[in-house]
Amino acid sequence: PLVLEPLLGRLAELDRKHWRAEPTFCSGAEGEVAPINKPHDLSAEVGTRRDALDFEVEEAITRAEDIQPGWNALGGEKRALLLEAAADLFEEHTDEFLSLCQREAGKTLLDAVLELREAVDFLRFYANEARRQFSGPMPLPGPTGEENRLTLNGRGVFACISPWNFPLAIFIGTPAAALAAGNTVVAKPAEQTPLIAALAVRLCHEAGIPEEAFQLLPGAGEVGELITSDPRIAGVAFTGSTQTAQAINRSLAARDGPIATLIAETGGQNAMIVDSTALPEQVTRDVVASAFQSAGQRCSALRVLHIQEDVYDEMLTMIRGAFEALHIGNPEHLATDIGPVIDPDAKSSLERHVARRKKGSSNVWRRRLHRGAAAGCFVAPTIIELDSILDLKRENFGPILHVVRYKASDLGRVVEDINATGYGLTLGLHSRNDDTRAFVESRAKVGNFYVNRNQIGAVVESQPFGGEGLSGTGPKAGGPHYVARFATERVVCIDTTAAGGNATLLA
Numbered sequence: 001p002l003v004l005e006p007l008l009g010r011l012a013e014l015d016r017k018h019w020r021a022e023p024t025f026c027s028g029a030e031g032e033v034a035p036i037n038k039p040h041d042l043s044a045e046v047g048t049r050r051d052a053l054d055f056e057v058e059e060a061i062t063r064a065e066d067i068q069p070g071w072n073a074l075g076g077e078k079r080a081l082l083l084e085a086a087a088d089l090f091e092e093h094t095d096e097f098l099s100l101c102q103r104e105a106g107k108t109l110l111d112a113v114l115e116l117r118e119a120v121d122f123l124r125f126y127a128n129e130a131r132r133q134f135s136g137p138m139p140l141p142g143p144t145g146e147e148n149r150l151t152l153n154g155r156g157v158f159a160c161i162s163p164w165n166f167p168l169a170i171f172i173g174t175p176a177a178a179l180a181a182g183n184t185v186v187a188k189p190a191e192q193t194p195l196i197a198a199l200a201v202r203l204c205h206e207a208g209i210p211e212e213a214f215q216l217l218p219g220a221g222e223v224g225e226l227i228t229s230d231p232r233i234a235g236v237a238f239t240g241s242t243q244t245a246q247a248i249n250r251s252l253a254a255r256d257g258p259i260a261t262l263i264a265e266t267g268g269q270n271a272m273i274v275d276s277t278a279l280p281e282q283v284t285r286d287v288v289a290s291a292f293q294s295a296g297q298r299c300s301a302l303r304v305l306h307i308q309e310d311v312y313d314e315m316l317t318m319i320r321g322a323f324e325a326l327h328i329g330n331p332e333h334l335a336t337d338i339g340p341v342i343d344p345d346a347k348s349s350l351e352r353h354v355a356r357r358k359k360g361s362s363n364v365w366r367r368r369l370h371r372g373a374a375a376g377c378f379v380a381p382t383i384i385e386l387d388s389i390l391d392l393k394r395e396n397f398g399p400i401l402h403v404v405r406y407k408a409s410d411l412g413r414v415v416e417d418i419n420a421t422g423y424g425l426t427l428g429l430h431s432r433n434d435d436t437r438a439f440v441e442s443r444a445k446v447g448n449f450y451v452n453r454n455q456i457g458a459v460v461e462s463q464p465f466g467g468e469g470l471s472g473t474g475p476k477a478g479g480p481h482y483v484a485r486f487a488t489e490r491v492v493c494i495d496t497t498a499a500g501g502n503a504t505l506l507a
């Protein structure tokens with residue numbers, strides 16, 4: 001259990017700790033070292049990142065390839081035990097993880113706690129999947145005199161490339177699945193959040209996962225490109241922007257070698273529909289959480305709220321009231337609801353979007369920022385009125401909510417417009433009308449559909465997560481089909497008749 005007072009004391013102490021991220025097998029060579037600063041206070045250094053050099057990437061893949069058959073041969077049960085031992089160690093290191101989530105990624109304490117919870121859930125869930133699907137052959141039917149069975153094995157070396165917005169949960173989630181399936185892993189964390197990744201990898205090694213089987217390769221996009229262009233990489237699990245996923249897809253296609261698997265979880269243009277039967281207080285709470293929690297930096301976050309015109313003014317007034325009450329500030333302070341965005345680039349791209357909309361004469365409401373906000377990457381939470389979701393050309397990854405008014409008779413067109421964005425990640429609906437729910441559910445092309453609740457915070461196993469179209473390839477993370485996608489299937493067919501000769505063909 002988290003006891004708050006002593007925890008805050010320990011977090012204050014950890015604020016003095018300086019961290020380092022470097023490649024798992026770091027050569028003596030001098031690589032480029034970059035500082036990692038707090039997003040909410042760019043003058044405060046949390047640690048440093050030493051990027052993987054080209055030859056270190058090359059050697060990492062060689063090591064991972066050499067050990068992969070042995071790791072695969074361990075079998076599902078032994079791999080499960082190692083992943084579970086890692087989960088235990090993660091829980092023992094709660095303070096350090098919470099501290100790093102706050103300092104390196106600018107997360108509030110609530111988001112940090114949820115992040116660690118999800119990381120541990122992923123480790124335990126995929127461990128169980130290893131046990132369930134990788135503990136021996138699955139018998140297949142066949143005629144007398146023939147034995148058929150199917151086994152799942154690792155594909156080889158998987159590259160796992162993860163985003164800064166879930167620097168622990170997603171960073172560890174995809175490698176855990178890849179390892180569960182019998183692959184070895186080279187993992188490149190986001191360039192903004194390598195420190196928490198380095199701690200996660202170190203604890204996995206302490207838990208008994210061989211260093212060669214799970215290696216950290218810090219760096220920016222070039223390191224990622226180097227990894228994915230190597231023909232020895234059997235598959236890539238990527239979470240991040242749609243554009244980067246498309247670039248990885250092209251790079252895999254251009255390689256001269258085996259055809260690689262790509263598992264991508266990308267962006268969204270997530271909408272919520274609110275009709276006149278919805279309960280206003282509940283809508284208000286869920287809209288604010290979906291759009292602004294984590295400073296809107298979730299791929300599941302609500303971007304465009306469609307409100308039926310009969311209740312539009314009333315709903316918008318209530319949402320704006322709750323929005324005015326949000327506490328924006330230092331994520332290390334307990335009272336803060338909304339912290340910074342990740343870095344100066346994110347801030348300026350969000351600011352450009354708001355400026356364009358203001359110029360285009362949309363109605364725009366913005367919160368005022370706190371004193372001292374200029375020291376960090378704060379973006380004032382913003383609400384922007386739009387005519388249509390199709391006015392947006394790209395995902396705005398931050399605390400910006402767009403609102404659109406619709407007529408009850410236009411519900412079909414609203415769903416068509418949402419589908420026409422090409423994204424298909426989350427969709428929210430607030431309605432007490434079952435026919436409306438059934439209609440939207442049957443037409444909307446989305447991965448996760450949430451009714452009368454918020455649309456973020458998918459829970460491992462209960463709400464497997466992932467989208468379609470521009471939002472990703474599937475299968476859903478934390479779901480029953482995820483781990484199998486990291487594996488290759490082998491069918492063994494044995495003639496068991498004494499005489500030899502194929503019973504089936506001769507019959």
Ligand code: UN1
Pocket residue numbers: 163165166239297298299300301455456457458459465
């Ligand atoms: C992401 O933001 O990259 O449901 C995906 C949620 C999270 C989203 C993770 N599982 O809010």
